[in-house]
C-alpha cells in the first residue's frame with residue numbers, strides 16, 4: 001500500500017566541503033561548493049502518527065537506504081520542473097532521553113538534500129532559508145501492518161482492534177514493516193498533519209483534557225467537548241437510575257436497601273436497569289395497581305385496606 005507521511009525541514013547542512021563527495025556521487029558533472037545548496041529534512045520518525053500508524057525500527061532502516069538518491073518534489077506535484085532537490089545521504093538520529101509517545105527511544109530519519117544554486121531554485125532556497133517550506137512528506141510502499149494489541153497482521157477481516165482506541169490502557173496502532181519502495185519525498189506548503197520530525201509531546205500530556213489543549217491536540221478539542229457533554233449526561237442518568245433502584249429497594253425491603261446502598265455505587269448501568277426491573281416486578285406483584293377514580297359507568301368499592309400507609 002502507498003503511504004504518505006509528514007515530516008519537517010531542518011536547517012542548511014553545515015560544512016558543504018565535507019558533503020561534496022557524497023553529492024558528487026549523484027551529480028552528472030562534478031559540482032563545487034559554490035554550485036550547490038544543501039539542507040536537511042526530517043523524512044519520518046517512529047512516532048505514532050495521526051493515522052495511528054508507526055514505522056518500525058526495521059522500516060526506518062530500510063527507508064534510510066531507499067531514500068538515498070531520491071528526488072524531492074513540492075506539494076506532491078510530480079512535474080519535472082519540481083524535481084529540484086535530491087537526497088544524497090540519510091541518517092537515523094536518536095537523542096538521548098528523548099522518547100516517543102509510547103515511551104520508546106525516539107528515532108527520526110533525517111535526509112540531507114542538495115539542489116543547484118541557480119535562478120530557477122533561488123526562490124525556493126530563499127524560502128527554505130527563511131523557514132517557510134516547513135513540512136515534508138514521504139511516499140512509500142509498505143507490505144505489512146501489524147496490530148500493536150494482538151500482533152496480528154492488518155487485513156480487511158482483521159483482528160477487530162481499532163487503531164486509535166485504547167485496550168486496557170494501551171493505544172492500538174499499526175506498526176509498519178517491510179518497506180518495498182520509497183518513491184518520493186516532498187515539501188508541503190501547508191502543514192497537513194501532526195508533524196513527524198518535530199519531536200512530539202503527545203505523551204507528555206497528563207490527561208486527554210491536557211492533550212486537546214495543546215497545539216497538536218487542538219483539532220480534537222470540539223470532539224472532546226462533545227464527548228465530555230455526553231459523558232456528563234451519562235453520569236446524570238446513572239445517578240438518577242441508582243437513586244431510583246435504592247428507592248425501589250427500600251420499598252421492597254429495608255434490608256435490601258441496606259445491602260445495596262454501598263454496592264450500587266459500583267454497579268454499571270445495565271446492572272442497575274436489571275435491578276430496577278426486578279424491583280418493579282416485585283412491587284407490582286405485591287401491590288397490584290388500583291385505580292382510585294372510577295371510570296365512566298363504573299363504581300369502585302373501597303375496603304380501605306388497599307390504602308393503608
Ligand SMILES: [Zn+2]
Pocket residue numbers: 147148149150151152159160161
Ligand atoms: Zn489486534
